[in-house]
Structure formats: C-alpha cells, structure tokens
Amino acid sequence: MEKIRIDEKKCTLCGLCIPECLRGILQEGKEAVHVTNPKYCILCGHCKAVCPVDAPELPRLDASEFEPVPERENYPKADELLSFFRARRSIRQFEKRSVEREKLEKIIQAGRFAPTGGNLQGLHYTVVHTPDKLSEVRDMNLDLLYRKAEDIERAFEQNSQTGEPVPQAYQERKLYASLWKAMKGLMGKGIDKLFYHAPALVALHVDPAKSTSAMVDAGLAAMQMALMAETLELGTCFCGFFVFAVNESKEFKKILDIPEKHIVPVSFVVGYPDVKYQRLVSRNPARVNWF
Numbered sequence: 001m002e003k004i005r006i007d008e009k010k011c012t013l014c015g016l017c018i019p020e021c022l023r024g025i026l027q028e029g030k031e032a033v034h035v036t037n038p039k040y041c042i043l044c045g046h047c048k049a050v051c052p053v054d055a056p057e058l059p060r061l062d063a064s065e066f067e068p069v070p071e072r073e074n075y076p077k078a079d080e081l082l083s084f085f086r087a088r089r090s091i092r093q094f095e096k097r098s099v100e101r102e103k104l105e106k107i108i109q110a111g112r113f114a115p116t117g118g119n120l121q122g123l124h125y126t127v128v129h130t131p132d133k134l135s136e137v138r139d140m141n142l143d144l145l146y147r148k149a150e151d152i153e154r155a156f157e158q159n160s161q162t163g164e165p166v167p168q169a170y171q172e173r174k175l176y177a178s179l180w181k182a183m184k185g186l187m188g189k190g191i192d193k194l195f196y197h198a199p200a201l202v203a204l205h206v207d208p209a210k211s212t213s214a215m216v217d218a219g220l221a222a223m224q225m226a227l228m229a230e231t232l233e234l235g236t237c238f239c240g241f242f243v244f245a246v247n248e249s250k251e252f253k254k255i256l257d258i259p260e261k262h263i264v265p266v267s268f269v270v271g272y273p274d275v276k277y278q279r280l281v282s283r284n285p286a287r288v289n290w291f
C-alpha cells in the first residue's frame with residue numbers, strides 16, 4: 001500500500017507541510033505539493049497534522065485518529081503537572097481487586113502514542129492479568145532469581161578458594177543474591193515481594209533490529225503508561241527483577257510468547273493502591289551545567 005499521497009483537489013500550495021517533512025520528500029509542484037520519494041516517508045503524520053485543508057493522505061494510518069489538537073489553554077498548568085509527576089510513587093501494597101480491561105487498554109494507548117526513534121514504533125506489549133498466568137510467571141521468575149543467586153554465591157565461593165575471578169555481572173548483583181533467595185522463601189509463606197500481589201504485569205518488548213533506540217523508546221512509553229495509570233486511580237511499580245530474569249531465559253520468554261530475539265527493557269505491575277501517602281518526597285538536587 002502506498003505510504004503517502006497528496007489530494008491535489010484539496011491542496012492550496014500553502015507550503016506549510018514542506019518544512020515539516022523530516023525526510024524532505026515534499027516539494028512545491030505546479031498545482032499541488034509533490035511527493036518526490038514516497039517510500040522514504042516515516043508516517044510521522046506531521047504533514048497531515050499541519051495542513052489546514054487535510055490534503056495529505058496516509059492510507060496506512062487510521063484517518064480517524066487525526067483529531068483536532070486540544071486548545072493550549074486546556075493543557076495542565078506547569079505547577080500542577082509537576083505536582084502530578086511528584087505524586088507518583090512506586091506502589092508496593094495493592095488491593096485484592098483486579099484491574100478492568102478498559103483501564104489496561106487505556107494504559108496501552110498511552111504507550112502507543114509515545115515518541116519512538118525514527119517513528120519506528122517497534123514496541124510490543126505483553127499483559128499478564130489472569131491470576132493463574134500471573135502465578136505461573138511469578139513462580140518462574142522467583143525460581144530463575146533463586147538459581148541466579150546460587151550461581152552468584154558459587155562464583156564468590158570459588159573465588160575465595162581458587163582466586164578465580166568473579167564475572168563483573170555477578171559482582172554487580174552480589175547484594176541481590178540473598179534478597180532473591182529470601183523472596184522465594186517469603187513467597188512460600190504467601191508474601192509476594194516480586195509483584196507485591198498486584199493483579200497485573202505489563203512488559204514492553206522490542207526486536208532490537210527493528211528499533212534504533214529500543215531502550216529509550218521503551219522507557220518513554222513506560223513512563224507515559226505509568227502516569228496514565230495514576231489518572232485511572234491505579235498505581236504501578238517498575239519491576240527490574242522481572243526484566244532481569246526474562247532477558248536471561250529463553251524458557252521464560254517462551255511462556256510469555258515473547259520472541260527469543262526480543263529484548264524486554266521495562267516492565268511494571270499495576271493495580272489499585274492500598275496505601276495513601278501524606279506528602280511528596282525529596283530528591284537530590286539536579287546536577288546541571290549551564291552554558
């Protein structure tokens with residue numbers, strides 16, 4: 001399917017789209033803007049978004065999503081937005097109720113509209129929200145972490161006996177070994193220190209060959225998703241231990257239908273918070289160089 005064409009009957013040659021095109025494939029023609037090299041279009045939608053008469057046609061995109069831009073006066077005010085950002089906390093106590101499917105879909109929409117390098121939009125989303133599957137994922141995750149903890153401890157033991165160097169990745173994770181073992185023990189007593197009994201887990205994954213900025217794309221989308229969750233009265237906690245385990249294990253990816261070649265840069269659990277904070281928190285001052 002063609003990527004881009006200009007409806008010549010609509011185009012008034014106002015030229016607004018020409019400087020907007022990142023790829024420089026729009027030129028002034030005789031009666032309408034001319035697309036010089038349609039295959040280079042990255043489908044960013046800027047030409048259509050800026051056109052007063054909606055002349056650009058992008059048949060691969062959903063035209064109904066090109067809705068009117070909200071008025072700037074309706075944007076959140078800067079101080080309100082900063083308070084909203086600051087009010088987000090990592091939630092580690094959740095109510096026992098599940099999250100409505102519509103809310104999870106809204107959170108995914110928030111990810112979908114995040115910017116991606118080259119507009120490549122390579123992200124995939126995996127949502128685990130049925131109790132049985134979540135249990136299976138949690139158990140596998142805890143088992144993998146437990147085994148990794150044993151590997152780390154073994155490497156340090158060997159090092160003390162033979163002087164054999166401990167791999168860098170293990171040195172960095174030495175502190176986690178005892179924590180990971182304890183987490184599995186606590187789960188045996190019904191205490192979930194991995195997903196905190198949250199009713200859903202969301203993982204973002206991407207084929208690194210199909211993205212020029214996989215980690216950044218995933219981070220940007222994930223933050224938009226976490227903030228969207230806040231507006232839906234939900235809370236999230238990013239889940240680095242899941243990310244670590246799933247990227248290490250083919251079997252783990254397999255039970256989640258995540259292709260082996262995909263990387264999982266970020267994941268979070270989501271649910272209704274069972275905690276109410278009384279105040280915002282402090283952070284280190286920003287380290288800024290002004291020139």
Ligand SMILES: Cc1cc2nc3c(=O)[nH]c(=O)nc-3n(C[C@H](O)[C@H](O)[C@H](O)COP(=O)(O)O)c2cc1C
Pocket residue numbers: 088089090091092237238239240241242
């Ligand atoms: C990439 C990333 C991974 C994280 N992984 C975990 C995790 O596995 N378990 C956990 O309890 N918190 C995790 N967190 C949450 C951080 O501990 C938390 O963001 C930090 O302590 C600041 O607290 P706040 O989110 O409430 O502002 C993670 C955060 C990020 C950004």
